[in-house]
Every structure is written in structure tokens, then in C-alpha cells.
Amino acid sequence: MASAFPDGCIVYESDGVVLAGDLSTEQIAACVAAGARSWLYLNDDANPNCPRASVEDAKVPYACVPLLDPLNDLTPNVIEAFTSHMASAARPAIVQCSTATRAGIPYLLHLARVNKLPAASAISHAHRASPPFKFTERPPLVRAVATALSHPMRSLVFRQLFDTAGSSTYTYLLADHPGGDAVLVDPVVEQVDRDLKLVEDLGLKLKYVVNTHCHADHVTGSGLIKRKLPGVRSVIAKDSGAKADVHVAHGDRVEFGDAFLEVRATPGHTEGCLSYVCDNMVFTGDALLVRGCGRTDFQGGSAETLYDSVHAQIFTLPDDTVVYPAHDYKGHRSSTVGEEKRLNPRLSKSKAEFVEIMGNLGLPYPKKIDEALPLNLVCGIQEE
């Protein structure tokens, strides 16, 4: 299909989508001859380059959804019009604007919806597509598209909780909307009453307790929460070796109401470490900490693997993705992908330097590991 479309058309063969800017009458005819079976135009019909007459003469279904100013025009109605058009439009589907820049927007919104990509993953896809979507060259457009991608998650409830009892663990509460379905990421057994009180105070329905990995420094609250709130299901990586109601792997999704966590495998601190992407946030467990990372000297850890995981799965997210780690010992609460790429004293280095650093940390044996690990393999509670 690629070769038949005229110059200037950007063909994404796998999805049967062709992005175009202004086209001459001859170029429109060439698109039709190449097999175009649907047409979406993003300027209004008054535009002197409007292809409507030629497209309709050729009996190709034509739709016009103006997107003249993406910074203001990406309203819920326009997003809905784009995604429903892209879902049903016959392929090859032409999406045309003036310079093939805005044309990538309906296509990306469609991809994000069909593949259930969080905003951060969808923007990352736009940058890394071949060729990259042209709007990624313009940061204000990228921000507008990210906001549009966040639309279903705009009412997301988010709380960051901290374990002051000693493990310095962050627990995250997320719900799809106020009063909606919720997940707790990395609950700590000593803080279960606090966490469940917050769930109740906010009127949320807790669906899942999710662990980023089998922790060595604290006992997970998963089992106790399940005991107190029957129906809640525990989630951990298949590769963690730990018991749970739901075992997940890279590419899976943990859905709660209209929202979801995208599962990314980020082993290296342990063999079964996962990061979870939600909207423009990534929950990195101990794979990536603010200006640091988890140790790699036990639980199947590997500095080489951790370096590759962080670079392939976290540093490929947009720079403004907010990083929420499982711990902090210096008072930081969050960071961004861009910040850590630039400033992380370990992971901004070459792989060889990173391996050398991790091999020379000389850390003491973790205090709670002998108690925590066996318990965390069974959701934090020994079977009675």
C-alpha cells in the first residue's frame, strides 16, 4: 500500500491509516487510485484546499471534523467524533489537514483507545512511531494531545501515603472517579487501618491491592486487607514467585472502573519487579527511585537487567511523566522521567558505570528481609 500513495502522504501500513496535508486534485485522484476507502478532513469546508468535491465525486465516504486550533478544540465531543470515525472508517483511511501535523491526532486518540494506552504510553508511541507523528515536533501540541488522552482519567482520585513506621514506603490510592472503583499500590501491613479508613472516607470501592514486587523491607498489607474486605483481589507479577489472586505480566492491564494500570516488566531489583503506568504517572516500585534505584544484590537482582529495564520501559515515557517510587529516604515524594534521565546519579550513567556503581554499594543485609520475604510470598499473612 505504501508505494501507491502520492508523495507527502505518510502511510502507517499496519493500521491502514494515511496522514496527509494539502493535496492537489491530481494527488487526491492518486489517493483514490491507490485504494483510499474513507476520508477525514480536519479543516472546514470553506478552506480553499478542501477536498470534499473530488472525494465525493470518487464515491469515497467523506467526513469533516474541524480541528483548527488543537490547543482549544480538543473537546470531549471532538475526541468522541474522532475516535468513533477512526474505529469505523474503512481502510485505507485518509486523515487530512494542511501539513499532516494535526492529522496524527485523531489517529493517536484512536490507537490509545483501542489499545488502552495510558496518556504517557500513547505519547511515547507517537514519538517512537516510524516515522514519528509530526505533532511531536511541537511541544504545545503534545501537551494538548496528552490532555485529550487523559480525558477519561480526568476525574481520577489520587493519594500518596507514607509509612512513618519505619519502612519509608509510599502506598498509592487511585480511583477512577470520586466514589468509584479503587486500587491500592504497595500497602504496608502496619498501615492497613489508615488505608482502609481513607478508602471508606472517600466512599471508594477497593477492587485490587497491587504490589510492584515481593518486598524485602516491609510486610505487604495485601493479605490483611483481603481478610478485612472480602472481595478485594491481590495482584503481583507472575515472575515474583509470590501467591496472589491475579498474576500479571508485561502488557497486562489492571482495570478499575474506567481507569487502568498498564503493566510494564522492569526486573533487575528483583526478578518480578513491575512498574505500573496510569495516565501520565508511572509507579516504579524500587526499579527507579528519586535520584536512585533499588539494590540489585539479592532476590534474583541484576544491575545489567535493571539498567535495561529502566532505559527501555521507564525512560522511554514522555519526559513529563511523573515518577512515583515505592520509597524515599530523603523527603522526596516524586520526580519526572526527564529529571531522572538527566539527574539520576546512577541511571544517567553508561551501563558499565552503572554496573560498577551497583557492585560497590556495600549495603548491609536488609533488616526485615528474613521476616518480610517469606510472608510476602503469601500476601503478608501465614495461612492458618
Ligand SMILES: [Fe+2]
Ligand atoms: Fe524492594
